[in-house]
Amino acid sequence: MRRKNDSRIKKALTALPGEEYLRGKPIRLHSDNGSEFVNAVIRYFLDRLNIIFDRGPPYAPNARARIERFFETFELWLHEVPGTTMSTPEKGEYYDSEGDAAFTEASINRHVEYWIENIYHQRKHRALNMPPAIAWGRAMKNRLPPEKFTAEDLDTLCRVVQKAKISAAGRVHFLCLSWYGPSLQEIRSKLKRGQSAICYYNPLDLGEIWIAHPDNPRNPERAYATHPEYQNGLTLTEHELLHKQYLAQGREFDDSKADVALLLLRQRMAKEYDESRQLSKNSQSSTKTKPKNSERDNHSDIVERIQNLGKDDDIPNFDVEKL
Template sequence: MDTIYRLPIQRPWLTLAIDVASRIVVGFYLSLKAPSSASVALAIHHAVMPKAEWLLARGIQLDWPVSGLPDIIHVDTAREFRARALARGAAEYGISLVHRLVATPHYGGHIERLIGTMMGAVHMLPGTTFSSISERGDYDPERHAVMTIEELERWLTLEIVGRYHNEVHSSLQMPPNAAWREALDRCRAPFRHPHDEQQFLYDFLPFEERSIRRDGVHIFGLRYWDDVLSPWAGRLDRQLRVKYDPRDLSCVFVEGPDGAHWPIRYADLRRPRITLGEHRLAQAALRQRGVRLTDEQLIFDTVEAQRELLETSASITKSARRQVARRARSLNAADQGAVAEVVTPGPKEEPETLSVLAVEEWS
């Protein structure tokens, strides 16, 4: 449900990560958009970083003692797991990416079982769409839906940390929490952690390579400038990586020749914050009007007009409420320093409630 009108908008996507040895959940990410390289980055960030502050921010007084850089991450062959940013970030931290072979589902048994466990719990919530139309019968999910995505995120955390981690796992004959502690006792080498949390985020963000022009950095048809670019502007003989947060395009991060990252904001600081999804919607609208060459002002004018239209119609149509909810969640998450989810237009969808999750598979 959306947070303003408490009306159904859609079902979210859940990205789960599990430690194969102990079956403990090391992290997850809940999104209103289908999996992308950015959602993978945020799930990895959640898995690697200590979770005490994250739990405190959600009012959860439970222990989730899992953090540290993994040596290996097993993933399937989906496009988001083959992104340049993921490969480069993993290499930067000595993480091996192992892609599951096509048509070999038995290699993903551990995560598949966890998905089944989580979905079994989710299907007990009001508003579930169940696993199939036949199983759902004449049950009306929209009529019974009660949770916003923030409420569902908190519920999932309690389900994982408060219940799943403390129940005996049939394969291990002990709870995942106990298996994790036992594994720590056997581990001689200390866990690796990133030296800089912000740098870790940067290393997994999606990026484009751009030349530093005399008037700044150009990406997505927008211009960015900061005085820190002056020594490089028009003088470098190579392009630099420009990393971006798809939830908030008001600032990009230029990776300098020495590897340091520099936040670079709009050249015109009066411009409003927009998401990558809003930018793409604006470009699509302009193309439909036959506008091929667009300037920056035209893009922002179109975004603003679309925002006003969405706000006006949000109380009437589900698709409009969905876009408003995605934008609000994106910009709020960017304020908290989170990696972004991509908000992109897609084909028209059948009405869905928030309580059932589509799950991305990796371990």
């Protein structure tokens, strides 16, 4: 929802050929207190464009009677479309929303835009006594076109300044995101010890940023998202919300089971180590003891044969190995 609101505001402010008198920068923007409106991105965006932003008191629909009347008209049309659940699944009775669903969010957005431009704006409005498109055309007849911006100007106006280091790999990290670019290594080589680069990013799109040396801030170089499948088109508000959910999910788990398993593994390894060392000591002890006994037996045999000299006619022969 927040991204849709951001994109709708940008669309209303973007200059397009042939639509000079359609849409444009408003003086004041009024909304309810929903989180899709009350967030840092919307406030920053409207503040940079010098648009007054106010909100009605909560639970007071009469403070925004016109827009509430518009929503009533919109819902009457929407509930005539096949597949509606009439605001709640209970009112939809036996409608299988999962099995019978036929519209995507993107297709519904296209249908709603067509309904607003070609049906609601072209039908006679009871308070205006004419279609809204005719009333707008007459009001703008003797006035200058509404103020608009090019897409590049809007992007520049909405940039936020952030200081960050450039890593040895030529990447910039902040907001738990990272970007890379072909010119970042050159900028890094010119930075002094402990000096940070100047980063410009658009909170409405974190897919790319601009990096500049502090001595040359007016000539930034473009850097691209290292994870474009996530960052392209991502708003700062959406990223913060997703990051909070990610951290909350991580807090649901702990390492207690793994820590116990690691302790048991270390105990088994220590036991096997002690057993192996003991076997090695026993083997070495038996090896050292055996030669001594053999040598003692050999000596006794030689003494006995010397004592028996002369008793037999044969001259005793001694093995060389035994000598």
